Amino acid sequence: MASSTAPTARRRRLGAELRKLRERAGITATEAARLLGGNQARISNIEAGRYGVSAERVRTLSRHYACADGALVNALAAMTGDRRRGWWEEYREILPTELLDLAELEHHGTALRTSHTSGLPGLLQTTDHAREVIRQAVPALPPPDVEHRLSFRIKRQSVVFREQPAPYRSVVHEAALRMLFGGPAVAKQQLTHLLAMSERDNVTIRIIPFAAGGFPGTGQPVSYIHGPVPQLDTVQLDQAHGIALLDGEAELGEYREILDRLEYLALDATESRDLVHALARSL
Incomplete structure (x- = not known):
């Protein structure tokens, strides 16, 4: 042992x-x-x-x-059988452990659901957009740390590109689409990337328009990572002090309901692509 x-x-x-x-x-x-x-x-x-x-x-x-x-x-x-080191272990002495935990959970997840109101999902960000987002960290990160976090975020995206990708569903508020991180050119490239990602069989992106009005939850980003059985699901929350991982039965139920209600408020996949396309054309 x-x-x-x-x-x-x-x-x-x-x-x-x-x-x-x-x-x-x-x-x-x-x-x-x-x-x-x-x-x-x-x-x-x-x-x-x-x-x-x-x-x-x-x-x-x-x-x-x-x-x-x-x-x-x-x-x-x-869960006992895989003794191989995951790619995230390369960052163990470089990045906070909580980020490595997130990558490991995503890697083993059977399906992923996320919701975002003021930012875009990390798994769907372009390199230029992600770099600008990471540069906004408080306290500010030195340039080498920015690049480490950037490369880590891009490697996390392998879960939606690998040979047997995890089904990925994301609800994004229109406000997040209008955030011009890096300026109009970077923002337009990012929106174009969202459109391309939404065409993948395993990716579903749905937009909550401003016209939908209020929405449940606090507006913080939520990731729901499905395990092989429901008891092994995990909720990941981005908070000001770092990442929180929740796996209590009541907590899992609460965030499943929040995500269900957000999806109910969102446009369908086709209408969502139309909105993203219109915003991209306006830049």
């Missing part, structure tokens, strides 16, 4: 889910350790994501915890 000084988001989530199963079964960490033939520290380290765990032991613990959800157990067991 390998230890790690920098547990990944995936390993931490696996440990957290095993802890939930144990607590629902009313079994203490000491009792769980006895069932595995170890000590409490081992269980604590597994549940904190500091130690890896084999698929066999995940299944053994699940049986002891009386988990009858076969799909969940299979999904948890599958």
Whole structure:
């Protein structure tokens, strides 16, 4: 059982889910350790994501915890199998861990949903647009850090371009389309890129026009990352102090409803393309 000084988001989530199963079964960490033939520290380290765990032991613990959800157990067991380092690990000493966690979650996500009101989705940004957005960070980033974050953001976009891309649905407010980051030429290129992306089979972009009026939520960007089973879904929020990851059952339900209501307010895909095209022509 390998230890790690920098547990990944995936390993931490696996440990957290095993802890939930144990607590629902009313079994203490000491009792769980006895069932595995170890000590409490081992269980604590597994549940904190500091130690890896084999698929066999995940299944053994699940049986002891009386988990009858076969799909969940299979999904948890599958989270132990990939020992390869993801491309995001190249940035571990360069960028905040929370950004690496986001890239890892997106990479393993089975589907992605996002909503944006004052900015455009990072997965749909052009290089020039993204650079201008990153330059607006407070406190200001030195030029090398801007370029590191830029290359990282562009690499994240592989999830929608790879051989088996994740289905991606995004709701964008008209206000975000009218933000002229980098000036009219960069903005027009960005809108043209959105149009091209919207033609991909796995990408759906829908626009909420100003005429729709009010909308639910606080207006902060939201990413909903679907796991292999609903219990392993994750919500990612961009906040002033950094990225927040949520996976509580009530929280997931709340943000699913918010995204559903935003989609209800949005134009359909064809009408959305027409609006983006009109705005691009006006620049």
